Amino acid sequence: MRLKSKKVIVTGGASGIGRAICTVFAKEGASVVVADIDESASLETLYQIQSEGGQATTITTDVSSEESVCEMVSASASFLGGVDILVNDAAAFVFGRLEDVTLKDWETVFGVNVIGASSTVKHTLPYLKRSASPNIVNIASVSGFIAQPAFVPYNTSKGALLQLTRCLAMDLAEFKVRVNAVCPGAIYTPATEKHIAFENADRDEFLEKAGQGSFLNRVGQPEEVAYAALFLASDEASFITGTHLVVDGGATV
Template sequence: MGLANSLDGKTAIVTGSGNGIGRAIAMRFAAEGARVTVADIEEDAGQETVDRITADGGTAIFVRTDTTDSDAIKATVSATIAAHGEIDVLVNNAAAFVFGKVEDVTQDDWAKVFGVNVIGYANCVREVLPSMRKQNGGAIVNIASVSSFIAQPEFIPYNASKGAVAQLTRCLAMDLSVDNIRVNAVCPGSIRTRATDRHIAELGLDPEESYEEFGQDSLMKRMGKPSEIASGALFLASDEASFMTGAQIVIDGGATID
């Protein structure tokens, strides 16, 4: 069950939708009637998302997209309009996962994490604005994190970037309200994704034990699923959230409740 085909006839770009949360969002949006552009830097993964959507009867195209490259984003927007029509929804989900203590983080690390997680988001918003303004409105959903507002050990670059996403969301909501463009954020907690698996591997931990341990941080005693984040993104992208802008929806199983 969804929100009654709540995106029927709308066009959406979902960045970083070749895997994990982004893929779940793209597939959910397509299932709810959206024409989706899968924008990802990984061609094989992005095409697999499109193949899954079309196999389920949905409409999607893949465009290889580096969100740190303004020209690449312009090309993605042009391809989207040519294939689907003007843009109604943008989901900023593409992310760089850079962790560590402040003394261990290099200049290149800082450039990467802010280039993708913050500047990349802003780049995408800038490039979709003409299309959204042309049809007097739209919805932007930024994938932030519980890391936007809590401290975590040795997470300095990632958390700093996600804190910036929260403030970017609020400022965009203020500036774009005159254009009838809503800007909101979803803040996931611990979600089982490929990025999580990679982080576990880098730490040299046992995957199953780590899933169990990470789940203990939430009141619901489990990690979340990408599909559960997709539900939050769907709500914010749909007209069901027509009086919401500048808001952050936390989906973390209650991990940050205290």
């Protein structure tokens, strides 16, 4: 019960890593708002939490719309009775080389991955300021500090999210709000399937190659990222802010 009675919003909680964060946090005693654009997948997360005896609700939101975020945060705070922890997990996956991507692609990826995270923090902040142990966990990526082929918009956005993490850690420290990031490497989720489709790759070969990049010779599972987020969100990390925790099986060492 490392998050007993904590009130948590998880954007992107309908799928993959976000879903694992919602279920792990709920098992650890948190009340969770699953905030995602995908209503039906959010309900699957909710049913999973409820079947394990956890406390949660879903609120449909598009983090790239400030109006939608504002409504979601207000409804979340009413449901939860405040907010202690925000996890920014929602992401748009826009791949490609510079010459392949459009201005719209850039707007989409920054709108969700950077501006979406930033406006979710902005609207959650009044509630975090009233919490006894407030913190934010941004789900960034190793893509935020390494180059990968034909990943330009996504990697640039994740680099910006890491820098947002550092800047907010400094600015929000006066309110005792800790801000950290988790940087997953290759984790098997529905987004991996989208990437396989983009590359038009053979699934087994793709996963084998992705796994070979790590010392542990495999891709990671969403729960392995969720437990890193759990540590940063818990009071065990009370003197940790402005940093990122890499969860990649050693791939970027």
